[in-house]
Amino acid sequence: MQHSIHSAHGPVVFRDRSADFAFLTRSTLSSDRTVQWEDGKVYPVIDVEISSGGHPFCTGNAPVLDTTGRVERFERRYGRREEAR
Template sequence: MQHAIHPAYGPVVFRDKAAGLAFLTRSTLGSDKTVEWEDGRTLPVVDVEISSASHPFHTGTARVLDAAGRVERFERRYGRREAA
């Protein structure tokens, strides 16, 4: 690796505001905001809109789309394809 061309890589806290979850990981992303972590260290914090704790797919609250209704609406709008 070349020296002095890579971004700083260190511990960062990512905080999901919707779910109230915070997790510590390493990243090149930094922030001006800080938070005191569980072990007493002050670390940069990045607030995210959605994470696995609040994403509908991971929480099981995902809506199931009516695929048949979408196909019928498409066929009404654009007509049926004739078999080749």
């Protein structure tokens, strides 16, 4: 890896306060704010609005859409397709 062409990156904590979820990773982003991580070291912290810890799709709390009757409603509106021969 050529050192002169890559951005500087280091450990950063991304924190989703709404879900009380945080994870430590490497990133080119940095921050003036810091947080003490589970290993006792202090890392820069970046607050995010949504993460995998709070997103309904990732947590399994996504609302189930009511799909019953959609095919029938479509067929009433536009008619049935003829069977392919």
